[in-house]
Amino acid sequence: xxxxYDITExxxxxxxxxxxPVVKTKSAIDGLAEGEIxxxxxxxxxxxxxxxxxxxxxxxxxxxxQIEDGDVYKHYVEKTS
Numbered sequence: 640x641x642x643x644y645d646i647t648e649x650x651x652x653x654x655x656x657x658x659x660p661v662v663k664t665k666s667a668i669d670g671l672a673e674g675e676i677x678x679x680x681x682x683x684x685x686x687x688x689x690x691x692x693x694x695x696x697x698x699x700x701x702x703x704x705q706i707e708d709g710d711v712y713k714h715y716v717e718k719t720s
Contacts, residue, residue: 647675
């Protein structure tokens with residue numbers, strides 16, 4: 640499934656491994672306004688579970704979708720409050 644989103648910002652964390660994709664995602668999402676969407680592009684397969692777990696346990700964010708495209712993992716995170 641590949642859904643188009645109105646992406647506010649793209650965060651490129653390719654080459655970074657745990658915990659940096661989550662650390663950088665949190666920092667980037669803090670700078671967004673409510674309703675804006677952050678696209679995170681990673682190459683660490685662990686980012687799929689790491690970002691999902693972080694979003695699930697974090698108030699004010701929602702993981703909208705994750706897409707695995709070969710060796711690239713895309714995460715779409717919405718700031719909800």
